[in-house]
Amino acid sequence: MRLVLYTGKGGVGKTTTAAATAVAAADRGVRTLILSSDMAHSLGDVMDASLTSVPVSLGPKLDAMEIDARSEIGNHYGTIRDYLVELFRYQGIDDVVAEELALFPGAEEVAALLAVEQLSRSDDYDFVVVDCAPTGSTLRLLSLPDMLTGALRVVPSLARMLSTVVSPVVQLAVRAPIPSSPVFRQLEHLIEERAVQLRNRLSSRDTSVRIVATPERMVIDEARRAFMELSLFDLPCDAVVMNRLLPEAAAREDFFRGSWERQSERRQELEELFAPVAVLDAPLQRDEVIGLEALSAHGAEIFSACEPHALVSEAPRIRFTRTRGGHRVHLPLPGASADALEVAVVEDELIVRAGSRRRAIPLPPRIARLPLESARLHKGALVVSFSGAKGAKGAKPAAERDSA
C-alpha cells in the first residue's frame, strides 16, 4: 500500500493539495483514505464534511478521518504517561501541570504518526494520504523514530533515577512511585517494535513525502531546507507541488505581469533545486478549493500527467560503495553548505549534523571499524571515505579511487 505524506510551510495549501490528491486517486478507482495528523485539523473544512477519529465514507472509494492525538497517546503510551503523571505529582507538581509535563514535546505528533503507521497496514486501502503539520514539526517528527530509539533508551534509567532522587526528608515520609513492569514493557515495545516499524515504513519504497510550495521566496527557501533534511533522514521525496500558479493569461495583464515573470523564474529555480524530483503544477483557482467537486477538478489538473498514488519520481538515496582504497558512504544532501555540516564517527555510527538537524547513521560492520579518511560535499552529496587499512588509525590516507 502506498503512503504519501504532504508537508510544507504553513498556509501554502497542504490540506488542499492532500485532499485533491486523495479525491483524484479515488476518482481513478483507487481505494483511498485521507487523514489529517495536523493538530489544527482543517481537513473537514476543506472536504466540507464532518470528520471524526474513525474513517468516514465520502464516496465509493474515499474515506477520511482526523486523528485524535490525545486518545492515540492513550493507545500507544498510556501506561508510560500515567506513570509519569504519578511521578510528577509525587514531586509535588500540580495535577494539570503534571499531565502536560508527561507529554514530552511532540508526544501528540508521535502518537499521530504511530497511528498512521498502524493504518497503513490496513487491507482496506491501496493508498493513504496524510495531511501533516507544517514542515518544521513534521521534520522533527519524521526524524523522530531515529531519535526515539536513541533517546528513549535512557528513559528507563532516567525514570529509575528520578524515583530515587528525592530529598532525605521526603524519602522518610513516602516512597517515590517506582515504575512497574508494565511501564517498562510498554517502553520496550515502543522502542524495540513501534519505532522500528515506523522507521521502516517511512523509509520504505512505498512511502513518499511531498512538499507543497508557492512561488514565494520564503516558501522556496523553506522547501529547500526541508528537501535537504528529508534526504538527511533518508525519507524519500517523490514530488514537489508548486501551488497557486497564475495562469498564462496573467502575463498579458499589466498588474500581474511582474508576478507572472517572478513565478516562472521561481518555478524554474525549484525545478533545478529538486531535480531529478518532479515538480507538479497546481493552478491558482478562482475561489477557495472546498468540497469534493472542486477538489476533484483541482486534483485532475495537478495529476494531468501522472497518477496521484504513483511513485512520481525518485530522489537519490544513501549508498555504500566499495572503493579500491576502502569504502565510501554517499549521502545526498541537496542544497547543503559545507560550513553547516559536521561529520564524525562514534562507535558504529556515522554522525552527520546539518544545520540544526543531526542524524546517526548505523554503519555496516565492515565499515564501522575502518578509520574515517575524508568527508566532502560533492555535487549535492556528502561523500565520506573510509580507508581500507583496518584499524590503521593515523595511517596515510589512501588515494581516492572508485572501483565502481
Ligand SMILES: Nc1ncnc2c1ncn2[C@@H]1O[C@H](COP(=O)(O)OP(=O)(O)O)[C@@H](O)[C@H]1O
Ligand atoms: N490552488 C489554490 N487556489 C485557490 N485557493 C487555494 C489554493 N490552494 C489553497 N487555497 C486556499 O488557501 C487557503 C489555505 O490552504 P490550506 O490548504 O488550508 O493550506 P495549509 O494546509 O498549508 O495551511 C485555503 O483557504 C485554501 O482554500
Ligand SMILES: [Mg+2]
Ligand atoms: Mg492545513
